[in-house]
Structure formats: C-alpha cells, structure tokens
Amino acid sequence: MSDPTPVTIAHATSHEGPIDLEKLTEALDYIRPAVQADGGDLVLLGADDGKVSLQMVGACGGCPLSMMTLKAGIERILQERVPGVREVIASADAPGLEDDDSDGIGISLPTL
16 A cells, blocks of 8 residues: 555635735625624724734624634635635724723713
8 A cells, every 4th residue: 555645725815915905895895794784894994914904893893702703704704705815803892992092982881
C-alpha cells in the first residue's frame, strides 16, 4: 500500500488585495433583511486590509448572541461572497451611550 495523501482545506476566497466595496455592499444588502427581521441592522464602518468593520444596531446592539451571529453567519457569508474579506469586526455598542463627553441622548439609571 502507498502512504496516505495529506488533505488540506482552504477558504474558497484566497484573493489577496483590496476588498471590492460594491460586492461588499451587495453582500450586506443580502444579509440585511434577516437582521432587520429580528429588529436590528448593520452599519458598515469601513473596510481595510481584509477586515470589515460593522456596527450592529437596534435589537442586535444589545443582544448577547450578536457576536455568534457575526462569526457564524455574517463573517462566513462575507468571506464567501466578497473577495479579500478575511475577518469581520463588529461593535455592538450604540455610539454616544458610554461617552461622558458626548451630547447624545445617553441612558441614566436611578441609583438605589
């Protein structure tokens, strides 16, 4: 018998180079209805060096499962559909809620 041949599994997108913003926008538009059905939305903050930065807003912003949704779903779909995407980084925090210097609406909780 001969020695077994090693098998390697690689990502379908091994494209090195800048992220195609048109394809990224199309892929986010494909994902968005499912996120909106749960009361949330995605905001593209930027894309650079294979990393896509998203902000999860609405119900997704405070959902404890949002990071699992991001890694198991959104990141996988973007890697499959958009050449150059290696990682998706998300912020689940609404802007201005934690900044003491901001003039945003903020949230005040009563002290006990």
